[in-house]
Amino acid sequence: MSAGHRLAPxxxxxxxxxxxxTGALVMVPFVWMVSLSLKPPGEIFRTSFSLLPEEWHAIENYTKALTEVPLPRYMLNGVIISAAILVLQILVCAPAAYALAKLDFRGRDxxxxxxxxxxxxxHQVLALPLFILGYNLDILNTYAALIFPFVVSPFGIFLFRQFFKSIPDDVVHAARLDGLSELAIVWKIMxxxxxxxxxxxxxxxVVSHWNDLFWPLIAVRSESLMPPPLGIMAFKNEEAGNDYGPLMAAxxxxxxxLIxxxxxxxxxFVEGLGKGSVK
Incomplete structure (x- = not known):
């Protein structure tokens, strides 16, 4: 950066x-959550502030979090749901974004x-019609109910389109001259x-659907299908009660x-957002 563009001290x-x-304000809830996960019940609601516990209760809290409720099952559900949604989103969004970025057809704009x-x-606006659709398809209370509403992602199409537009058209023309189909160009080049x-x-x-509570709360009832946020709610209501140490540990x-x-x-992550916003 030249001297004329450098910020003054x-x-x-x-x-x-x-x-x-700003970073400190964002981190405060997470630091406090970890702090509470280390404390015994008697220290959690003290009026005096203490980041570290006087009596460490970490082993007890984390053991309860892993054994009193099927937390590993909830997390496995989160992995299955988030991974399936991501794969399907890329399969749908990448060709759609390529068509909007590199193909010239009527109605593209x-x-x-x-x-x-x-x-x-x-997404909350669409919850009722999606619930009715899921009922008519008889997929409620299944993995499909947690996955199918998110297969098409407008944000994914937008982000991929912006990035694809930054790739020179000569690359696409050269691939076509080599005999590649449009789908082959998408998956092998773009x-x-x-x-x-x-x-x-x-x-x-992954972050969005791992943390999603609203739609799973509507779509599933079986504990074996619950993703992590919904599973934590069941943990609090049914098992932990006012024992917030294990809840914070979970x-x-x-x-x-995610971290x-x-x-x-x-x-x-930064590179992808940066390049996608330049065009």
Missing amino acids: PAAIARHTLLLL ALFGLVLIGLLIP VPMAMPAVIAFSIFS STLVVLP VVFLAAQKW
């Missing part, structure tokens, strides 16, 4: 201070406008070149895989 200090304060409208509609966008979208998708175990995955893929 006061501006740089103010910017970093604001970022640190109108279709892209519908995608943008889809971005603005909260998707590998757009891997940062795929990883960024994967993180968004919440920490549910959040931990590990994000930290491992944060470089590609």
